[in-house]
Amino acid sequence: MQREELLRIKNLSVSIGDVEILHDINLVINKGETHVLMGPNGAGKSTLGYAMIGNPLYQVTSGEIWFKGQRIDDLPCYKRALEGMFLSFQNPIEIPGITLSSFIRSALEQRGIKLRLMQYKKELKNTMDILNIDESYADRDLNKGFSGGEKKKAEVLQMLMLNPSFAILDETDSGLDVDATKTVSLGIEEYRKKNDGSLFIITHNTKILQALSVDYTHIMVDGSLVKTSDASLIDDINANGFAQYEKDQ
Amino acid sequence: MKEKSNVNDVDRSLYDFRNDEKETYRLNSGLTKDIVEQISTEKNDPDWMKEFRLKSLDVYNRTEMPNWGPSIEGLDVDNIVTYVRSNTKMKGDWSEVPDDIKDTFDRLGIPDAEKKSLAGVGAQYDSELVYHNIREEVAALGVIYTDLESAMWGEYGEMIREHFMKLVPPTDHKFAALHGAVWSGGSFVYVPKGVSVDIPLQSYFRLNAKGAGQFEHTLIIVDEGASLHFIEGCSAPKYNVANLHAGCVELFVGKNAKLRYSTIENWSKNMYNLNTKRAIVSENAKMEWVSGSFGSHTSFLYPMTILSGENSKMEFTGITFAGKGQDLDTGAKVSHQAKNTSSFINTRSISKDGGLNTFRSSVSMTKGSEGSTASVSCQSLMLDSISRSDTIPAMDIRCNDVTVGHEASIGRISDDAIFYLMSRGLSEEDARAMIVNGFCDNVSKELPLEYAVEMNNLIRLEMKGAIG
Numbered sequence: 137m138q139r140e141e142l143l144r145i146k147n148l149s150v151s152i153g154d155v156e157i158l159h160d161i162n163l164v165i166n167k168g169e170t171h172v173l174m175g176p177n178g179a180g181k182s183t184l185g186y187a188m189i190g191n192p193l194y195q196v197t198s199g200e201i202w203f204k205g206q207r208i209d210d211l212p213c214y215k216r217a218l219e220g221m222f223l224s225f226q227n228p229i230e231i232p233g234i235t236l237s238s239f240i241r242s243a244l245e246q247r248g249i250k251l252r253l254m255q256y257k258k259e260l261k262n263t264m265d266i267l268n269i270d271e272s273y274a275d276r277d278l279n280k281g282f283s284g285g286e287k288k289k290a291e292v293l294q295m296l297m298l299n300p301s302f303a304i305l306d307e308t309d310s311g312l313d314v315d316a317t318k319t320v321s322l323g324i325e326e327y328r329k330k331n332d333g334s335l336f337i338i339t340h341n342t343k344i345l346q347a348l349s350v351d352y353t354h355i356m357v358d359g360s361l362v363k364t365s366d367a368s369l370i371d372d373i374n375a376n377g378f379a380q381y382e383k384d385q
Numbered sequence: 386m387k388e389k390s391n392v393n394d395v396d397r398s399l400y401d402f403r404n405d406e407k408e409t410y411r412l413n414s415g416l417t418k419d420i421v422e423q424i425s426t427e428k429n430d431p432d433w434m435k436e437f438r439l440k441s442l443d444v445y446n447r448t449e450m451p452n453w454g455p456s457i458e459g460l461d462v463d464n465i466v467t468y469v470r471s472n473t474k475m476k477g478d479w480s481e482v483p484d485d486i487k488d489t490f491d492r493l494g495i496p497d498a499e500k501k502s503l504a505g506v507g508a509q510y511d512s513e514l515v516y517h518n519i520r521e522e523v524a525a526l527g528v529i530y531t532d533l534e535s536a537m538w539g540e541y542g543e544m545i546r547e548h549f550m551k552l553v554p555p556t557d558h559k560f561a562a563l564h565g566a567v568w569s570g571g572s573f574v575y576v577p578k579g580v581s582v583d584i585p586l587q588s589y590f591r592l593n594a595k596g597a598g599q600f601e602h603t604l605i606i607v608d609e610g611a612s613l614h615f616i617e618g619c620s621a622p623k624y625n626v627a628n629l630h631a632g633c634v635e636l637f638v639g640k641n642a643k644l645r646y647s648t649i650e651n652w653s654k655n656m657y658n659l660n661t662k663r664a665i666v667s668e669n670a671k672m673e674w675v676s677g678s679f680g681s682h683t684s685f686l687y688p689m690t691i692l693s694g695e696n697s698k699m700e701f702t703g704i705t706f707a708g709k710g711q712d713l714d715t716g717a718k719v720s721h722q723a724k725n726t727s728s729f730i731n732t733r734s735i736s737k738d739g740g741l742n743t744f745r746s747s748v749s750m751t752k753g754s755e756g757s758t759a760s761v762s763c764q765s766l767m768l769d770s771i772s773r774s775d776t777i778p779a780m781d782i783r784c785n786d787v788t789v790g791h792e793a794s795i796g797r798i799s800d801d802a803i804f805y806l807m808s809r810g811l812s813e814e815d816a817r818a819m820i821v822n823g824f825c826d827n828v829s830k831e832l833p834l835e836y837a838v839e840m841n842n843l844i845r846l847e848m849k850g851a852i853g
Contacts, residue, residue: 189808193800217810229805233823239809242819246810277823294809 139166141205142302142334143188148199150180150187156197157183158359165302170328170335170348172370175356176378181338182226184356185304188336189223190216203302218247222300224291226307230279236290237274240297247298263296266326268319285316292323296330303327304336309344321347342370357381418442421566428569431537433546441555441565448559455683455712455741460629460657523582529575530586533602536573545573548604552635552663552691560631560659564600568633571601576611578639585614585647585833598629605636605644609667612643616836618651629657630681636664638672640694645673649836651843652680654710659685668694668723675831676703678715679843687745689718692726692757703732704828704840706847707740707772716745716777721754721787730761733825736772737847744774748789749781758788765795766824768817818848 143165150158157180165171173181186194188201190213201209208216231239241256251259261271267289279287288308295303305324309317321344327333328348339345345367353369355362355378362381363369421442425435450457519530529541537545555565572588588603607613617634630652638644644664652658658681666672674688690699701717719728734742748759765774776793798820806816822829822841829837 191804191808193804212807212813213804214807214810214812214816217808223808225805225808229799229802231802231806231820231823233826234819239819243809243811246815298809 139168141165142167142169142203144200144202145188146200146202148187148201149197150183151195151197152183152193156359157194158187161199161361163354163361165334165336167301167334168332169351170337172345172350172353172367173336173338173356174340174353174370174373174378176382179356180359181356182306183359185223185306185336185338188216188304189213189221214246217300220301222295222298222303224288224295224303224305224308226310228279228282228287228291230277230281232277232280234278235275236278236293239278240294243294243298260297263293266296267293267323268315269293284311285313288312288320289316289323292320292327296323296327299331300333301331302334302336304338306338307340308337309339309341317341317343320344324348342374345370355381416442416445416563416567424567424569428534431542434537434549437550438566438568441550441562444555445559445562445566448556448562450559451685454685454714455743457657457659457683459682519586520584523584523586526580526582527577528580528582529573531573533571533573533604541573541575544575544606545604548606548635548637549602550633550635552637552665553633553661557661561633561661564602564631564633564661567598568600568602570599571603571632572605574603574605574613574615576605576607576613576642578608579610580608581612582614585616587616587618589618598631600630601632603632603634605634605646607636607638607642607644609639610641611639614645614647616833617646617648628653628655629659631659632661634660634662634688636662636672638664638666638670638697640667641669642667643671643673645675647675647832647836649677649832649840649843650680650684650686654680654682654708656681657683662686662688663691664689664699665691665693666697666699669696670694671697672699673831674699674701674703674717675828676701676715677828677832677840677843678703678705678713679847681713682711684713684715686714687716687718687747689720690728691720691722692728693722694726695723696725697723698726699728701728701730701732702828702831703730704825705732705734705742705744706844707734707736707742708847709738709740712741712743714743714745716743716747718747719759720749720751721757721759722751723754723757725756726754727757728759730759730763731827732763733827734763734765734774735768735821735824736765736774737768739769739771739773741772742774743777744793745777745779746791747779747781748791750784750787750789752783754784755786757784759790761791763793764824765793766821767795767797768821814848818845821848 141164145161145163148158148161149156161184173184175181183194187196190211196209200207203216203219203221237260240260244251260274264271264274269289279290282290291308309320312320325347350367350370352364353367354364357378418439421438425438533545550565553561555562574586576582605615636644636646650658664672672690676688678684678686688701692699699719703715703717705713705715707713717730719730721728730746732744734744736742742765744763746761746763748761750757761778763776767774774795778791780789782789798817802820803813803816806819807813811819821844825844829840832840
């Protein structure tokens with residue numbers, strides 16, 4: 137079955153300041169697909185996530201990014217978000233004075249979704265239940281004083297509430313204990329079920345992938361994609377590590 | 386006169402409309418004995434008040450200008466028209482207030498707010514109160530809310546005389562003396578023993594005339610076991626000459642009583658705001674200040690609390706927002722003078738576009754204040770690298786067995802935080818405004834909802850165009 141193209145990255149190079157981090161990346165993600173990006177520390181995996189969503193600190197020096205048939209590499213980050221992109225941060229930022237609940241509500245309003253307060257609260261509570269987040273967190277300041285695991289869950293909560301068509305999960309599973317990993321996996325499954333959303337999962341940890349059907353696995357080494365294959369590549373990496381690819385460089 | 390204000394304002398059209406000046410009566414611009422006598426006659430002062438004014442003028446002439454804090458050289462008091470009275474008498478019904486003045490308050494939403502959520506409203510236009518009203522059910526409890534001038538002649542005349550400028554004597558500083566000599570307008574509130582006023586009283590000050598001063602006096606006496614929330618709002622349109630606001634607020638909180646005094650000051654950016662506020666708090670009583678300072682060219686504003694009775698408490702929650710061309714010197718003072726008193730000063734300041742914020746706190750623990758605690762927390766946020774924020778804490782501890790704490794932090798909005806919010810679909814402007822609103826949360830959550838909304842709007846207005 138030919139799937140509809142969602143994201144296309146063509147010959148993309150990305151720099152921070154004068155240093156080129158990503159070299160000539162090519163990638164196509166179709167609607168409903170789950171892609172996994174693996175690679176050693178410092179390979180540039182997060183940089184690719186940032187470049188997709190448009191972190192202003194990262195400059196596209198050549199190449200193109202297309203999303204839903206529109207070239208987006210000149211669009212500011214928030215417009216990409218409104219087009220349906222989402223990034224779950226590796227280190228979510230603490231924002232004092234804004235509650236988790238009111239933040240998600242205003243993010244929904246940015247998308248033209250205005251729910252009545254009671255209806256919104258109910259939906260938020262249901263979603264928090266799926267993720268096993270205590271309801272008191274709704275009225276706590278965004279990420280403030282949350283543990284590492286709670287922050288990651290709050291990211292997945294935002295993803296489920298904002299319902300993007302493409303979600304980048306940047307090490308959403310790192311630093312989680314067994315139970316939290318299970319919960320986050322449940323959340324990701326829920327996201328896949330809900331609207332056939334596409335996923336780009338940056339990870340070291342393959343436990344989170346067990347429950348998911350992975351369509352493609354990419355290996356990044358030193359800012360280049362060196363190998364793309366199906367889910368079986370994950371087992372290969374688990375068994376043999378990245379050394380074989382690093383030698384190729 | 387030097388023009389100190391050359392600020393390009395953000396859209397302040399809501400506040401910046403001005404009405405034609407139609408005052409019937411405008412005095413020469415300097416300040417002399419003749420002028421003070423004229424004011425006194427015109428206002429029909431009792432004799433004691435006339436004497437008080439002349440004594441104050443004497444103090445004024447003897448007192449030096451403050452030699453610390455922001456520059457006030459743009460202000461030439463000798464050229465300030467100290468008394469401008471609009472052509473109207475005070476009314477108790479909006480429909481009787483002259484159209485141009487009523488129009489001003491309509492645009493500020495005051496009559497509307499009165500209908501919805503207030504127990505009483507006073508509105509001052511330039512030097513005179515033009516409107517005062519109090520809900521019948523509140524008046525029936527014996528609550529007095531009226532202008533000071535007429536109250537001096539009435540049943541509470543003696544009470545006013547006993548309290549007027551006793552907390553802030555004319556000798557306090559030069560502008561207190563000026564106030565004593567030329568004060569005009571303002572409010573007198575008396576809440577009798579045990580009466581609790583559940584909905585707020587509000588007073589709104591509007592300075593419309595150019596190159597003028599507003600010297601309103603607010604005297605609030607909350608008797609034993611009573612409670613009150615008083616809200617004060619201020620604004621003025623912008624002219625290219627300096628205006629002066631040297632009001633005075635005196636608050637007396639009786640035994641077991643509670644007073645909350647909230648202010649949102651949004652003066653135009655040519656205003657010198659040299660306002661003096663002071664409260665004295667008796668045994669087991671509580672004073673709460675909520676203070677938002679947005680406008681003005683230069684401010685000196687340090688509400689002071691004297692904790693005179695055992696177990697008395699005060700909380701001060703403040704926010705100051707200094708933009709381009711603004712030098713805002715604000716803070717709070719507290720003097721612990723009895724056992725087991727406590728104070729908490731919690732402030733936020735925001736500077737942008739080269740705005741200057743100075744936060745001063747002064748905590749004193751006198752002999753006999755055993756078991757008291759004081760805590761000062763001051764957080765500053767700078768939105769760019771050309772703005773400035775200073776913190777100047779002072780402590781004077783003359784007693785053992787007290788606890789005094791102070792913490793201050795100065796920060797900037799991080800690019801990471803903006804990126805994080807933008808990645809959820811907020812524009813950069815919205816992301817910054819959201820962070821600033823969050824930073825101000827301590828104040829907004831202390832305000833009644835409609836004022837919290839107004840404050841958030843003010844922040845949004847100030848933040849507009851903050852991005853280059």
